[in-house]
Amino acid sequence: MKVADVYIHGEWRWPDTWVTRYPSLLDLQHFTSHSADKVVWRSSSGLELDYGTSSVWNDIRTAHDEVPWSDMVWFPQAIPRHSFFMWLLVNKKLKTQDIMARWLSSGNMNFNLMCCSLCTLGPDSHEHLFFECPYSDQVWKGVKDLAGLHNVTNSWGSIYDHLVHFRGSKNAKHVIGRMVVSAAGYFVWQERNARLFSTKKRGANRLIEVILTTVRMKLHTMRFKRTSQVDSILQDWSLPRGLVIEDDDCG
Numbered sequence: 001m002k003v004a005d006v007y008i009h010g011e012w013r014w015p016d017t018w019v020t021r022y023p024s025l026l027d028l029q030h031f032t033s034h035s036a037d038k039v040v041w042r043s044s045s046g047l048e049l050d051y052g053t054s055s056v057w058n059d060i061r062t063a064h065d066e067v068p069w070s071d072m073v074w075f076p077q078a079i080p081r082h083s084f085f086m087w088l089l090v091n092k093k094l095k096t097q098d099i100m101a102r103w104l105s106s107g108n109m110n111f112n113l114m115c116c117s118l119c120t121l122g123p124d125s126h127e128h129l130f131f132e133c134p135y136s137d138q139v140w141k142g143v144k145d146l147a148g149l150h151n152v153t154n155s156w157g158s159i160y161d162h163l164v165h166f167r168g169s170k171n172a173k174h175v176i177g178r179m180v181v182s183a184a185g186y187f188v189w190q191e192r193n194a195r196l197f198s199t200k201k202r203g204a205n206r207l208i209e210v211i212l213t214t215v216r217m218k219l220h221t222m223r224f225k226r227t228s229q230v231d232s233i234l235q236d237w238s239l240p241r242g243l244v245i246e247d248d249d250c251g
């Protein structure tokens with residue numbers, strides 16, 4: 001209900017039931033404002049905010065300290081489905097076989113029957129899939145140079161440390177590093193699932209191609225600030241020089 005519905009021709013016209021319940025309504029002074037009705041949100045600290053889902057959400061949510069990996073998982077150039085995947089990976093929430101074995105240990109499922117669908121050498125886990133598995137390792141080696149991560153090993157710990165170290169950096173090399181790791185993880189996980197639940201199989205070289213093509217397509221939509229580093233990145237990725245602009249951040 002709006003104020004205009006109960007304030008008519010200079011008089012308050014409260015519904016009878018309201019007055020019975022809240023007699024103090026009769027003591028209300030005349031209404032003197034001529035501004036238009038609007039919806040406001042009174043915050044937990046008593047401020048009147050313009051109503052909007054974001055202001056309400058920020059008021060009612062419990063805010064925690066920012067986690068170190070937030071800018072590494074969510075960044076402007078990221079591919080949303082890859083970010084969602086990275087969020088699960090960083091938090092080790094993917095349903096890998098080592099985790100499922102713990103759930104099933106009381107049942108009659110045999111853990112020994114589970115094995116990594118990429119290498120069939122043993123059960124998979126976050127560490128194994130990203131990227132210690134021989135198949136994933138081959139994929140990692142095939143993409144890490146273009147990602148500017150030559151010196152980073154195939155262990156998730158070292159990849160994570162590197163990305164967290166450069167989180168928030170807008171340097172093209174660091175942005176591309178984040179994009180390639182997210183895409184590599186996403187497609188390795190997709191391949192792992194495809195092999196478990198279907199008969200489809202792609203070799204490591206094919207997967208490398210898919211990862212690099214996906215990132216290259218995304219790079220095509222970005223604009224880069226001119227530096228000598230950017231010139232060589234464009235060359236390495238076979239991207240047109242027209243993506244360089246003179247005075248802005250990449251992306």
Ligand SMILES: [Zn+2]
Nearest residue numbers: 116118119133
């Ligand atoms: Zn494996």
